[in-house]
Amino acid sequence: MLTASQLTSLQAILPADRIHLDAETCERYGQDWTRYTTPRAAAIVFPMGIEEVQAVVRWANAQGVGIVPSGGRTGLSGGAVAAQGEVVVSLERMNRIDGFDPLARTVRCQAGVITAALQQFAADHGLYYPVDFASSGSSQIGGNIATNAGGIRVVRYGMTREWVAGLTAVSGSGEVLECNLGLAKNNAGYDFRHLFIGSEGTLGLVVEATMRLTDLPPATTVLLLALPRLADIMAVFHAFRSALTLQAFEFFSDLALTHVLAAQQATAPLAERQPFYVLLELETAVQSQEEAVLQVFSACLEQGWVCDGVIAQSQQQAKSLWRLREGISAAITPYTPYKNDISVVLSRLPQFVARLQGVLARDYPDFEVLWYGHIGDGNLHINVLKPASWALEDFRHACEQVNGQVFALVAEFAGSMSAEHGVGLLKRDYLGVTRSAEEIALMRGVKAVFDPNCIMNPGKLLA
Amino acid sequence: MLTASQLTSLQAILPADRIHLDAETCERYGQDWTRYTTPRAAAIVFPMGIEEVQAVVRWANAQGVGIVPSGGRTGLSGGAVAAQGEVVVSLERMNRIDGFDPLARTVRCQAGVITAALQQFAADHGLYYPVDFASSGSSQIGGNIATNAGGIRVVRYGMTREWVAGLTAVSGSGEVLECNLGLAKNNAGYDFRHLFIGSEGTLGLVVEATMRLTDLPPATTVLLLALPRLADIMAVFHAFRSALTLQAFEFFSDLALTHVLAAQQATAPLAERQPFYVLLELETAVQSQEEAVLQVFSACLEQGWVCDGVIAQSQQQAKSLWRLREGISAAITPYTPYKNDISVVLSRLPQFVARLQGVLARDYPDFEVLWYGHIGDGNLHINVLKPASWALEDFRHACEQVNGQVFALVAEFAGSMSAEHGVGLLKRDYLGVTRSAEEIALMRGVKAVFDPNCIMNPGKLLA
Numbered sequence: 006m007l008t009a010s011q012l013t014s015l016q017a018i019l020p021a022d023r024i025h026l027d028a029e030t031c032e033r034y035g036q037d038w039t040r041y042t043t044p045r046a047a048a049i050v051f052p053m054g055i056e057e058v059q060a061v062v063r064w065a066n067a068q069g070v071g072i073v074p075s076g077g078r079t080g081l082s083g084g085a086v087a088a089q090g091e092v093v094v095s096l097e098r099m100n101r102i103d104g105f106d107p108l109a110r111t112v113r114c115q116a117g118v119i120t121a122a123l124q125q126f127a128a129d130h131g132l133y134y135p136v137d138f139a140s141s142g143s144s145q146i147g148g149n150i151a152t153n154a155g156g157i158r159v160v161r162y163g164m165t166r167e168w169v170a171g172l173t174a175v176s177g178s179g180e181v182l183e184c185n186l187g188l189a190k191n192n193a194g195y196d197f198r199h200l201f202i203g204s205e206g207t208l209g210l211v212v213e214a215t216m217r218l219t220d221l222p223p224a225t226t227v228l229l230l231a232l233p234r235l236a237d238i239m240a241v242f243h244a245f246r247s248a249l250t251l252q253a254f255e256f257f258s259d260l261a262l263t264h265v266l267a268a269q270q271a272t273a274p275l276a277e278r279q280p281f282y283v284l285l286e287l288e289t290a291v292q293s294q295e296e297a298v299l300q301v302f303s304a305c306l307e308q309g310w311v312c313d314g315v316i317a318q319s320q321q322q323a324k325s326l327w328r329l330r331e332g333i334s335a336a337i338t339p340y341t342p343y344k345n346d347i348s349v350v351l352s353r354l355p356q357f358v359a360r361l362q363g364v365l366a367r368d369y370p371d372f373e374v375l376w377y378g379h380i381g382d383g384n385l386h387i388n389v390l391k392p393a394s395w396a397l398e399d400f401r402h403a404c405e406q407v408n409g410q411v412f413a414l415v416a417e418f419a420g421s422m423s424a425e426h427g428v429g430l431l432k433r434d435y436l437g438v439t440r441s442a443e444e445i446a447l448m449r450g451v452k453a454v455f456d457p458n459c460i461m462n463p464g465k466l467l468a
Numbered sequence: 469m470l471t472a473s474q475l476t477s478l479q480a481i482l483p484a485d486r487i488h489l490d491a492e493t494c495e496r497y498g499q500d501w502t503r504y505t506t507p508r509a510a511a512i513v514f515p516m517g518i519e520e521v522q523a524v525v526r527w528a529n530a531q532g533v534g535i536v537p538s539g540g541r542t543g544l545s546g547g548a549v550a551a552q553g554e555v556v557v558s559l560e561r562m563n564r565i566d567g568f569d570p571l572a573r574t575v576r577c578q579a580g581v582i583t584a585a586l587q588q589f590a591a592d593h594g595l596y597y598p599v600d601f602a603s604s605g606s607s608q609i610g611g612n613i614a615t616n617a618g619g620i621r622v623v624r625y626g627m628t629r630e631w632v633a634g635l636t637a638v639s640g641s642g643e644v645l646e647c648n649l650g651l652a653k654n655n656a657g658y659d660f661r662h663l664f665i666g667s668e669g670t671l672g673l674v675v676e677a678t679m680r681l682t683d684l685p686p687a688t689t690v691l692l693l694a695l696p697r698l699a700d701i702m703a704v705f706h707a708f709r710s711a712l713t714l715q716a717f718e719f720f721s722d723l724a725l726t727h728v729l730a731a732q733q734a735t736a737p738l739a740e741r742q743p744f745y746v747l748l749e750l751e752t753a754v755q756s757q758e759e760a761v762l763q764v765f766s767a768c769l770e771q772g773w774v775c776d777g778v779i780a781q782s783q784q785q786a787k788s789l790w791r792l793r794e795g796i797s798a799a800i801t802p803y804t805p806y807k808n809d810i811s812v813v814l815s816r817l818p819q820f821v822a823r824l825q826g827v828l829a830r831d832y833p834d835f836e837v838l839w840y841g842h843i844g845d846g847n848l849h850i851n852v853l854k855p856a857s858w859a860l861e862d863f864r865h866a867c868e869q870v871n872g873q874v875f876a877l878v879a880e881f882a883g884s885m886s887a888e889h890g891v892g893l894l895k896r897d898y899l900g901v902t903r904s905a906e907e908i909a910l911m912r913g914v915k916a917v918f919d920p921n922c923i924m925n926p927g928k929l930l931a
Contacts, residue, residue: 106813106814106815107706107815108702108705108706108814108815109813109814109815109846111813152655153655153659155653155655159652159653164653166659167630176906176910180906180910181906182904182906182907182910183904183907186813186882186883186884186902187813188811188812188813188846188883188884188887189622189623189811189814189845189846189847190618190622190627190811190842190845190846190847190884190887190888191811191884191886191887191902192615192616192618192666192884192886192887192888192889192890192891193884193885193886193891193895193899193901193902193903194666194891194899194902194903194907194908194911194929194930195663195666195667195911195914196616196629196662196663196665196666197907197910199659199662199663200658200659200662200663202659203655203657203658203659204658239571242571243570243571250683291754348651348652348653348654349651350569350572350574350649350650350651351569351571351572351652352569352570352571352572379653382652382653383572383651383652383653384652384653419649420649420651421649421651421653421654421655421656422656423654423655423656424651424653424654424655425653425655426655427655428655428656428657432656436656436657438656439649439654439656439657440656440657441645441646443639443643443644443645444645444646444657444660445657447639447643447645447660447917447918448657448658450917451658451914451917453917454910454913454914454916454917455910466657467657
C-alpha cells in the first residue's frame with residue numbers, strides 16, 4: 006500500500022531489518038485485542054532508538070503517510086489498529102531499563118519495556134511498581150502511558166499517570182520533547198507530560214519514560230464477600246475504607262461468577278450464591294489491622310449488607326479468590342463480548358447500575374449482561390455476551406443500539422464513556438458523551454499544534 | 469486606563485459593586501508578594517459566579533483588554549501582577565465550599581476558597597487536605613491550582629496537581645470547560661485538567677474545582693539534625709526514608725538559622741552550630757516506628773553524617789523546630805532578598821549545591837546567600853540578601869548577573885528554573901533554561917488554541 010517511491014525512501018532511512026512487509030507480520034501488528042477491525046497495515050517498522058523514530062516521523066510527514074504507534078497491542082478500544090494502510094511503528098525492540106536512581110526511586114524505561122519486566126526490576130531492587138492488570142505480561146510501558154493504563158490497584162496507587170516522572174516523546178512533527186526531565190517538582194510552563202499521557206498516540210510517540218517506584222506493599226488480607234443488594238455496596242466500601250487501607254476493591258455479578266467457575270472448572274467459593282460479590286484486599290501490617298478486618302466484616306454481616314464471606318487463610322487461597330475476578334475476561338472471550346468501560350462518581354454508582362439494569366432487562370431481555378469492575382474507582386466493565394444463535398454482525402448492530410442507551414445514562418450521570426480503556430477507534434463516536442463540543446474543538450486545536458499534518462494515529466480518538 | 473466606552477460596556481455586564489476603580493484597590497490587587505513591579509491595573513472586578521467571569525472574558529475579548537486572574541496574590545514570581553493596564557479579575561468573592569462527597573472523599577471549592585478554609589473543612593469531617601505552605605492563610609485554591617502550589621508536604625503527598633479531581637475553567641475565549649468531572653478514572657481524551665494546572669492563568673481562569681481529601685495523618689515525630697557536610701545529606705535522607713515514611717524533609721543553612729534566630733529572638737536549638745540542618749517529620753504510628761527513629765538517628769551519628777540533633781518531645785517543641793524552618797522567609801524580608809527556586813534530580817543535588825557555592829563565593833563575595841528548601845524533593849530556595857550599602861537597582865542588576873550563572877548550572881544539571889513558584893513575569897526570560905525552543909513554540913501554539921486573542925495574563929510565562 007506504500008508506493009514504490011515511498012518504500013524506497015523509507016528503506017533509505019532505516020536498516021533493512023527494521024522494516025517488515027510480509028502479510029503475517031502486517032496482520033499481527035495491525036491489530037490489538039479487540040479483533041473488531043480487519044488489519045490493513047502498509048508496513049511494520051521496528052526502530053532501535055529515538056533517532057530512528059524521529060526519522061520515520063519525518064518521513065511520514067514528507068510522504069503524507071499515517072503512523073500507528075504500537076506497544077503490546079493489548080488495548081480494548083482499537084487504539085493500536087492499523088486498518089487504513091498506515092505504517093505501524095512498533096517500539097518493542099526499544100526495551101532497555103536503565104538509569105536506576107535509588108535516591109529518587111526512579112528508573113528509565115524505553116517505551117517497549119514490558120510492564121512485568123518493570124515490576125520485576127522494582128522487586129529486584131526492594132521496591133514496587135504498583136500499576137498492575139491482567140495484560141502486564143505483554144503490555145508495554147509506552148502503551149501504558151499513551152493510554153494512562155489503570156487496573157486493579159488504582160484505588161490505592163492511582164493510574165499510570167501518577168507514576169511518570171518524565172517522558173521523552175517524538176511529536177507528530179518529528180521534534181524530540183523532554184517532558185518534565187524526571188523531576189519531582191517543576192513548575193516551568195505547561196505540563197506536556199500529562200498531555201501526552203492518555204493521548205493514545207495522536208500527538209506523537211512516547212519513546213522513553215522515567216518511572217517512579219515506591220515501597221513494597223505491606224502484608225495484606227484478601228476477602229470475598231457476597232451481597233444480596235447492590236445498593237449496599239458503597240456502605241461496605243465506606244466501612245472498610247474508614248478502618249483500613251484498601252489495596253483493591255473489586256466487584257462482579259453472579260453471572261460473571263458462573264462463567265468464570267465454568268471456564269476454570271472451579272467450585273464456588275461460598276456455600277450459597279448471591280447476586281453480587283466484592284473482592285477486597287486490605288493492608289494488614291499489624292495485628293490490630295487484622296482484628297479490624299474481622300470487626301468490619303462482622304459489622305457488615307450484622308447490618309445485612311453482606312450475607313456471607315470468606316477471608317483467605319493463605320497466599321494460595323488469596324490467589325484463588327483473585328483468579329475469580331481476574332479470570333472473568335478470559336472466561337467470556339468465547340462469547341464475543343461487547344465491552345463497555347464506564348465510570349461515574351462513586352456515590353452515584355449504585356443508582357446508575359440500578360437504572361441501567363432496568364433499561365437492559367426491559368429492552369434487551371435476550372442478552373446476558375455481565376457486570377464487573379474496579380468499583381472502588383467508580384469503574385464498571387459492562388459486558389454483553391453474544392447469544393449463540395445470533396450472527397456476529399446482527400449482534401454488533403444491536404450492541405450499538407445498547408450503547409445509545411448506556412451512554413445516554415452515562416451522560417445523565419456526568420460519567421466517563423471510557424474510564425480506563427481509552428477511546429481509540431471503537432469509542433470515538435461517543436466522545437461527546439463525556440466531552441463538550443467546545444472541548445472536542447479544543448482537542449482538535451491541540452492536536453494540530455503537535456501533529457500539524459495529521460499523521461499520528463489517524464482516526465483514533467478524534468474523527 | 470480603560471476608555472470611557474470600555475468602562476461603559478463593562479458596567480453594562482456587571483453589577484456596580486463588582487467593579488472597583490479607586491487607586492487603593494487598584495494598587496492592592498495589582499500586585500503579589502514580589503513587590504518588584506509597580507502595579508498599574510485599569511480596574512479590579514469581583515465576579516460572583518461563573519456567568520459573570522464568562523461575561524468579563526467575553527468583554528475583554530471584544531475590547532482587546534488584558535485580564536489578570538487574581539487569587540490570594542501570594543505568588544513569588546509576579547504571576548498575578550497587573551502592570552500594563554489590565555483588568556484584574558479577583559475571584560475572592562467566589563469562596564463557597566460545598567458538594568462534600570464522603571464516599572469519593574471529594575469536595576467542591578470555588579476558586580476563592582482560602583487554602584486554610586479547605587484544610588479546616590477537611591478536619592471538620594475527619595479528613596485531611598495535605599497541601600500546606602506558609603501562605604495557607606491567604607492563598608486561594610484557584611491560585612494554588614493555577615500555579616500547582618507545592619510546599620512542605622510534597623515529599624509525602626505531592627503537589628496541588630495530585631489533589632484536583634476535576635476543575636471548571638473559563639477559557640481565554642470565554643468557554644466554560646468541565647475538566648475531568650471529578651472522576652477517579654476518565655480516559656476520554658486529552659486531560660485539560662492537567663494542562664490548566666500550573667498554566668498560571670495564561671489559558672483561562674480556574675473558577676471551581678473538585679478537590680480530593682485523604683485520611684488524617686498518623687502521629688509523627690519531628691527531628692532537627694545538624695550536618696557538617698552537605699555531601700552527606702542524601703545518605704541521611706536515604707537512611708530515614710528506607711526505614712520510615714517521611715512527612716517532610718526540609719533543609720536550611722547555618723546563615724539561614726542565624727537570621728531566623730535573630731528575627732524570632734530565639735535561642736539556638738542545638739549546643740553547637742554546624743553548616744547545615746535538616747528538619748524531618750516522620751510517621752510514628754506505632755512503637756516500632758518510634759524505635760526506628762532512634763536507630764536511624766544513631767546510625768547517622770555513627771557514620772558521622774550527623775553530629776548533633778534533637779528529637780521533639782512534645783507538640784510544642786515540634787512546633788518550635790518547625791518555626792525555625794518556616795520563619796526563614798519572613799526573617800529575611802527586610803533584606804530585600806532575591807529569590808530563586810530551582811530543582812534538580814535528587815541524587816545530583818549535593819554536587820549542584822557544591823558547584824553553585826563555589827561560583828557564588830568566587831564571583832559574589834559581598835553577597836550573603838541563604839540556602840533552604842524542600843530538599844527531599846530536590847527543591848532549593850536560593851536567597852541572595854541585599855547588602856545594606858547597595859542601592860536596590862544596583863542589587864537587582866547584580867542579581868540578574870547571578871541568575872545567568874545559577875541558571876547555566878541548572879541547565880547543565882537538567883533541572884528546573886522554577887520548581888514550585890512558577891514562571892510569571894520575573895522568571896519568564898529564563899524559561900529556556902528548562903524548556904527547549906521547540907517546547908516553547910508548542911506552548912505558544914497551545915496558548916493560541918485556548919486564548920486566541922491573547923487576553924489571558926498577557927506577558928506572563930510567555931513573552
